[in-house]
Amino acid sequence: MSRSDPRLYVPASETAFAEGQTIPLPPGQAHYLGNVMRQSVGSAVRVFNERDGEWAAEIAALKKDRGSVVLQRCERPPAPTQGVELLFAPLKRDATELVIRMGTELGVTRFRPVVTERTNTHRLNLERLSVIATEAAEQCERLDIPEILPPESLKVVLAAWPEDQALYAALERRPGEVARPEAAALLIGPEGGFSETEVQTLRSHKAVHPLSLGPLVLRAETAVCAGLSRLALAGGR
Template sequence: MAEARYRKRMSRSDPRLYVPASDTAFVEGQTLSLPPGQAHYLGNVMRQGVGSLVRVFNERDGEWSAEIAALKKDRGSVLLQHRERSPMATEGVELLFAPLKRDATELVIRMGTELGVTRFRPVVTERTNTHRLNLERLAIIATEAAEQCERLDVPEILPPESLRVVLAEWPEDRPLFAALERRPGEEASVQAAALLIGPEGGFSETEVEMLKRHGAVYALSLGPLVLRAETAVCAGLARLSAGAEGSV
């Protein structure tokens, strides 16, 4: 009876919070303490109070309905009620991309998370303009995007590495589709494991030759127009997603 009441009261507009998995699995009646940032968000941004309903989730425990049990300034807690969705990993691809200016990189993380990227791997190319990334801030952006788009996991964001090093270690049985400007794409009969997007100035000729020689790399055409790098990310992910759906 209580579970039915909770389900009826739950709304898709209720705040949704990612709570990382801990040593203790979620169970009905459990009280979870909220990090200061989430408590502030609920009280000051969303104007929620004690008794309001929220949804909490992570990749191990799934998604749960919960009720705010306490909320004061930057501290708060929620009472778990019922599991609404079982754990489910996002089905997508790993995204390799050359770091861009701050706003553009943040946009790539946000859009990529919403489009199902499972892991972000920044790669430094010959024409990469920036080599510094605020990984902590990018992780927050990925978390917020996961909360908004209703996926149950938050993609990992790796520290930057040289493209040459990444390719040298890349297994030949993991298909990597590379967006190469002004070059015809290949119609591969394999499902992509990852997508590679280059910097604003494109890959150098040396890098193009290196990619063409790698046994796991397939060229991916994004059309006749030259796209901004962040636009290419969306186009490439949509292209690979459509191809995967068409092969089912």
């Protein structure tokens, strides 16, 4: 078994993974192995999910969009990703997809799109974003796939946000504080930043802490990367 072997996410089923067990592959994964990676019966692969961990396996059958693998041994036990929840204003398609990919690699546990006064788009292809998150998890070797929620109004989300759950908000041109190790979530605004009304709402919320990302004005997707990195450093992740 080599780290260069294909690594595939196979959702947990009613039966837990076990040595010698043959499990079917999702159609998309079977197509990927046979047509993209040019693998064949007998080739080594790795399969994983958040409940069963990561397993060494061998392709048992592969035909068009159908296939199965035989599990050999568990190489990594299940372990949840130690990360934060990311609240972000949806961006244009390519930028949103980049946020999902980078966020998955940086340990985001849940993506929560929030609609602000200056949000550029209100439409998201959640199915495609889930595929992107899955591909990123396969590549970065995390064991779970982050959840992606449907968009909600920022006002509604803040109204329901617990006061004891720290939410760090990146506010442009405003002083911020150093993130604490128990940081639970990060909020990144839209291109153009939050409106003044939203800034006042954020500053008045007991759970919200301003987070400075430096003296320069960053693109929204860059701010996501910078903010997640700062929280990860604070938490030792």
